[in-house]
Amino acid sequence: MIGKLRQIAAGPALCWVSLVAIVFSAAGCVSSPRLHVQAVSYVLDLELEPSTHQLTGRSTMELESADGTPLRPAGPVTVDLHLHPALRVFDVEAKGAQVRRYFARHYRPTKDNPLAPRTYAIVLDELTDKLTLLLDYGGEVYQNVAGGEIEGQIHNFEMRAHVSEEGVYLGGGNWYPQPAVDDAKDARLAEFTVLVSPIEGIELVAGAETDAVLARETGKLAWRTPYPVEEMVLVGGPHEVHRATHHGVDIALHLKPEQAEHAAGLFEAVKRNLDRYEPLIGAYPAREFAIVDNFFSSGFAFPTFTLLSSAVINMGKRSQTAHGYIDHEMLHCWWGNGIHVDPKDGNWCEALASYGANYYGFILDGKEGEARRKRRNYAHFLSRIKPERDKPLGTYGLEDGCGRGIAYSKGASVFHMLAREMGQQTFWSAMRRFTADYTGRYASWHDIQSVCESESGLDLETFFHQWIRRGGAPRIDVERAAYRSGDSILTLSIHQEDEPFALDLPVRIHHADGFLDTEIPVSQTDEEVDIPLDVVPLTVEIDPDYHVFRKIPRDKIVPTTASTRYGSAFATVRTAGDLATPYAKLQSTFESSFQEDERRTLTTGEIAEDDLSETCLLIVGDAVHDAQVAAFLKGVEFPVRWVDGGFKIGDKEFLGQDQAVVATAAHPGVPGGGITVFYGNTDAALPPAMLIPFYEHSVVVFEAGRPIDRRDLESRITIPVEPA
Numbered sequence: 001m002i003g004k005l006r007q008i009a010a011g012p013a014l015c016w017v018s019l020v021a022i023v024f025s026a027a028g029c030v031s032s033p034r035l036h037v038q039a040v041s042y043v044l045d046l047e048l049e050p051s052t053h054q055l056t057g058r059s060t061m062e063l064e065s066a067d068g069t070p071l072r073p074a075g076p077v078t079v080d081l082h083l084h085p086a087l088r089v090f091d092v093e094a095k096g097a098q099v100r101r102y103f104a105r106h107y108r109p110t111k112d113n114p115l116a117p118r119t120y121a122i123v124l125d126e127l128t129d130k131l132t133l134l135l136d137y138g139g140e141v142y143q144n145v146a147g148g149e150i151e152g153q154i155h156n157f158e159m160r161a162h163v164s165e166e167g168v169y170l171g172g173g174n175w176y177p178q179p180a181v182d183d184a185k186d187a188r189l190a191e192f193t194v195l196v197s198p199i200e201g202i203e204l205v206a207g208a209e210t211d212a213v214l215a216r217e218t219g220k221l222a223w224r225t226p227y228p229v230e231e232m233v234l235v236g237g238p239h240e241v242h243r244a245t246h247h248g249v250d251i252a253l254h255l256k257p258e259q260a261e262h263a264a265g266l267f268e269a270v271k272r273n274l275d276r277y278e279p280l281i282g283a284y285p286a287r288e289f290a291i292v293d294n295f296f297s298s299g300f301a302f303p304t305f306t307l308l309s310s311a312v313i314n315m316g317k318r319s320q321t322a323h324g325y326i327d328h329e330m331l332h333c334w335w336g337n338g339i340h341v342d343p344k345d346g347n348w349c350e351a352l353a354s355y356g357a358n359y360y361g362f363i364l365d366g367k368e369g370e371a372r373r374k375r376r377n378y379a380h381f382l383s384r385i386k387p388e389r390d391k392p393l394g395t396y397g398l399e400d401g402c403g404r405g406i407a408y409s410k411g412a413s414v415f416h417m418l419a420r421e422m423g424q425q426t427f428w429s430a431m432r433r434f435t436a437d438y439t440g441r442y443a444s445w446h447d448i449q450s451v452c453e454s455e456s457g458l459d460l461e462t463f464f465h466q467w468i469r470r471g472g473a474p475r476i477d478v479e480r481a482a483y484r485s486g487d488s489i490l491t492l493s494i495h496q497e498d499e500p501f502a503l504d505l506p507v508r509i510h511h512a513d514g515f516l517d518t519e520i521p522v523s524q525t526d527e528e529v530d531i532p533l534d535v536v537p538l539t540v541e542i543d544p545d546y547h548v549f550r551k552i553p554r555d556k557i558v559p560t561t562a563s564t565r566y567g568s569a570f571a572t573v574r575t576a577g578d579l580a581t582p583y584a585k586l587q588s589t590f591e592s593s594f595q596e597d598e599r600r601t602l603t604t605g606e607i608a609e610d611d612l613s614e615t616c617l618l619i620v621g622d623a624v625h626d627a628q629v630a631a632f633l634k635g636v637e638f639p640v641r642w643v644d645g646g647f648k649i650g651d652k653e654f655l656g657q658d659q660a661v662v663a664t665a666a667h668p669g670v671p672g673g674g675i676t677v678f679y680g681n682t683d684a685a686l687p688p689a690m691l692i693p694f695y696e697h698s699v700v701v702f703e704a705g706r707p708i709d710r711r712d713l714e715s716r717i718t719i720p721v722e723p724a
Contacts (some may be wrong), residue, residue, distance in 0.1 A: 056138030082117035167295035189228035204236035227440030282435030301332035323361035347397030349410020554672035561672025
């Protein structure tokens with residue numbers, strides 16, 4: 001069956017043809033070899049109807065051979081295109097070929113991917129050196145947004161494509177036709193032009209720069225990419241747009257009307273980050289940047305804009321100034337969306353953005369104490385991780401690769417160590433070169449290594465191998481510190497478990513008048529190092545400021561809520577009856593870290609003698625007043641005590657009706673495990689439960705939902721010096 005061809009236009013060298021839309025089975029059709037192609041450029045011309053969830057459009061794709069061979073096959077060939085399963089191709093035209101027919105192949109959604117794309121086969125003949133396909137397509141694009149919202153998580157990773165009056169999100173999900181790629185490693189970058197008819201009451205943003213000239217010519221909203229990108233994203237909602245300009249960058253805030261009070265602070269945050277990071281990593285790679293309020297939970301970054309959930313925007317100054325929010329997403333305009341992650345290697349951009357924002361932001365603030373706390377927490381994170389999850393940093397984003405914790409926490413630490421190895425100024429010089437050489441291109445860990453080696457003149461092969469291609473981290477112990485007074489030599493006997501790492505180990509030597517810091521090179525499982533001294537040493541500390549990413553003994557890890565979500569046994573301790581919603585939600589969040597047979601609920605008045613002694617515990621609300629629970633907490637020297645009308649930490653009382661606390665102590669019966677208490681003087685004082693796991697302190701006191709006091713229960717690891 002071959003549909004009727006109709007000629008659209010003819011010229012001396014070009015012929016445009018199309019086919020009345022027919023979808024028919026491949027059975028009975030003569031097969032033709034598949035032509036593997038990639039798109040060089042797209043023009044997307046769209047109409048959206050939010051009230052009916054309709055998307056209709058024309059996609060014009062300029063295609064090239066994926067393997068670089070000429071596009072002149074002998075006889076008919078098939079080009080496979082992927083498209084969202086809710087969308088249908090209505091018509092196909094070609095420039096540089098004859099369209100013989102097209103059809104939809106069998107659609108095979110899976111449980112893990114119910115929105116797997118539908119494949120369309122376009123059979124072409126008489127190809128020339130250049131090939132352009134034009135497809136008219138459309139359909140209803142709608143998702144159950146709430147279905148991807150998970151308690152305790154800040155990203156809805158289920159979202160693919162959605163058009164409604166609450167908002168537009170066209171991100172992944174093949175919402176425009178794209179050449180089928182057998183392996184993500186074969187993907188390539190392309191240039192995009194996007195045209196969209198204006199929608200009354202909806203403001204749209206695309207992952208590109210606005211094109212005012214094209215908009216005037218077409219009467220449509222228009223964008224063009226400033227450099228090649230991986231895919232196009234189009235978002236929007238019923239927003240008011242606030243605008244400003246800073247050093248040649250046009251800044252737009254797409255906010256709900258009731259969020260206007262946050263505009264000034266958001267503008268200030270964007271300007272501050274441009275001023276901070278452009279001198280370090282090079283000019284912002286576009287003419288525009290926008291923050292867009294999102295109708296589902298996210299902090300997704302795209303070329304030229306970032307989506308922020310309403311909850312984050314409504315945090316006001318806290319999200320505007322806290323590191324890891326706006327600064328992290330803005331850095332992705334350089335790393336991840338300006339310079340793209342090479343799909344043939346692991347994802348490096350989250351590590352680099354976490355280093356630059358979540359960690360180095362404190363250095364730029366001049367807060368070395370907070371920077372040390374981040375380095376410490378990164379090391380303590382890895383010290384809790386289960387061995388089977390301790391995978392190489394360089395595998396993030398690959399099949400069976402490492403998780404987000406390693407990508408963000410270990411990744412930030414690795415770049416901190418790299419900067420120390422190179423010298424901080426040389427490192428930032430390398431990052432500026434990285435921006436200049438790779439914006440609009442793919443880059444890999446190998447490319448980062450090459451740029452850093454070229455800029456520093458160092459051989460970094462050992463560094464990149466052990467910190468990025470290997471899993472784990474060193475576990476370093478000083479088994480003996482001995483001082484020979486005769487020749488003033490301190491000898492350290494150092495042991496590394498498992499395969500040793502080669503590194504310069506910071507050592508702090510305490511003496512009667514203070515301390516001195518030094519670094520010693522180590523690379524063996526067991527070695528002795530002699531350190532000449534002009535003072536008499538008393539104790540020794542290994543890397544007290546956590547400059548080296550390493551594993552810490554479990555009994556020395558600072559207890560946080562992560563400690564309570566560790567191990568293979570967990571119990572929630574509560575009173576009978578209904579719980580306040582924040583208590584119930586936090587219980588659900590903690591339980592999600594355990595298998596069903598690893599968790600249980602203990603009700604006060606029904607607790608057996610040993611129920612509390614050998615399992616991680618979440619104790620909520622008035623359960624703290626139960627006599628058995630109170631005795632247990634006193635026995636483990638819990639940092640919070642309960643008094644009439646409130647609670648007490650040290651000598652400070654918190655009696656306000658709007659005050660609450662979340663506190664964690666180490667569980668003496670569960671190595672590495674924790675006991676967390678979540679308590680409000682009134683139920684109304686409780687902060688949102690979804691935020692609790694993200695606090696990295698042992699104790700956080702809240703007032704009207706905002707943290708006002710943070711404390712850590714840190715154990716210093718010191719080794720006494722013996723006489724030799």
